[in-house]
Amino acid sequence: MSPASLGEFGRIARFFRPLAAEFPGALGLTDDAALLSVPPGQELVLTTDAIVAGVHFLPTDAPDDIARKALRVNLSDLAAKGARPLAYTLTLAVGRDIGDAWIEAFAAGLAEDQTYYGISLAGGDSVSTGGPVWASITAFGLVDAGRMVTRSGAQPGDVVLVTGTIGDAALGLAVEQGRLSVDAADWNTLVSRYRLPQPRTHLAHAIAAHAHAAIDISDGLAADFGHLCRASGVSGRIVVSRIPQSPAARQAIAASPALMSLVLGGGDDYEVLLTAPANAVPPLIAAAAAAGIGLTAVGIIDRADSDAEVYLIDDDGNRVAVEKAGWTHS
């Protein structure tokens, strides 16, 4: 296959330069570097995540979805840190069999998300590869100085909350891989949640204002709650029956209760798990409602604990097993 190609410079000029038009520091992608100015009293939050065909997405996924997933997994990290999106750099690696139409669709996906989430392309690199397609993004956000929300601030007595619904993406991957059968409507719901994370960017301001600690759920609810508790030196518990689920996930689990362990361990939710003092819960819930984002109290931070024990418990207080599918995802 040898589709028409504008070449590297032509593709940058045609498809990517427009993505940088509103960010003066990008210099129109005509230089070796970009320039970021950080307003006085603010700091820059940066995060890097890459996605690889066959690992984080399917090679047959639509290019605009691949682009949006690459950007959104980074936006999700910024949201969990309470940061407002500013700009990002992109490195894209494709084989010589990828034509201009694929690149054009990839850029169109970025354009759509840039508008919705308020972020601009600042620079990048494009390379050719004989292997799978991959995209690596470094995203930049702003926080008021000293106000980045880390994983390590959870305190005993904090309420544990999660945004959105948990488990859809893990179930969606199982559906897409043919390991789980659901009806057509649920197929769409679950698979689209795997393909396209919904970063909680529009809750970032409230997270910055109220959360003691936060993490985005990429390795799985159980694993990421563990990361947060270890970083904070606390133990905590989540009551499994409180975990918010979509109707599609509820229906799948009703038919096959063992799937619950995949919900807890599966990963790729890209929701935010946060902890906050009890008096901050009402304003957080109100801010989430205003942003159209679900926010549910699911647990509590129990005590300072260097062993950082994490309990996922049923309504009788018994521990619930977790399938660790998400843990080694890399």
Add this chain to the structure above:
Amino acid sequence: MSPASLGEFGRIARFFRPLAAEFPGALGLTDDAALLSVPPGQELVLTTDAIVAGVHFLPTDAPDDIARKALRVNLSDLAAKGARPLAYTLTLAVGRDIGDAWIEAFAAGLAEDQTYYGISLAGGDSVSTGGPVWASITAFGLVDAGRMVTRSGAQPGDVVLVTGTIGDAALGLAVEQGRLSVDAADWNTLVSRYRLPQPRTHLAHAIAAHAHAAIDISDGLAADFGHLCRASGVSGRIVVSRIPQSPAARQAIAASPALMSLVLGGGDDYEVLLTAPANAVPPLIAAAAAAGIGLTAVGIIDRADSDAEVYLIDDDGNRVAVEKAGWTHS
């Protein structure tokens, strides 16, 4: 092959966390994001470059050399912009056949260069791939506000200068690929110049102080001079006999004069091409000498010219042919 593996988290803790120890904003690589503070009156310069096995390095290259090349191609961009290195993020993709020893050597290469160039790891991501090994780095530097040196500032009458020697890397690649035979000492010189760029970090302060425009030479001297002239809207000339060459390159060209066109077009030099007014040349040369870096006047910017014509001329004023090997390198 299934070498011993610490796993993703284990490798980060053992091999990469020490690289972030001196950069508080990295939070010990324990969070989803890192924090950069930009001092008042300064701006952040950022650049992204990736290298891929089989394209930018050979899969059999030593892992510490691969790591250093990945970092240095980014440091070279910062140097050309007149920026002082601050921090970088790394995404590393390796297959499951890569063992801990390879990763340890890769990190050791980074550690060595971090010390020499004064930069710290701030964050990153590691992913698995079924394809070739690749590393994508985004590097951050600082400049005084408004003082980043771009490609677009060249002015008529400016002297054109280049650091170091030109052509060694292109000849080194030809040697390594068996397309060119040289003696053992020259083999080492040329091949090492291809494998390990020498970013001109220690000249960045003088470039910031004196240069009107600058670019690092990665696509080839002729191509990158063209990029600079187009961005600046000027035409210019380089006198080929003035281009600084290593003894090894001179000897190879003496034996086979046609190689000169590879020197002009070959790429991967990672030297800096800059333009400066004539009265800035003496302090630039002095600063370069103090830093132990060669700096040679090779040409002149002739006039404003929207066609940005670029002349590579011999001593009689005739145009010299260029092999465009470097142009489509991507």
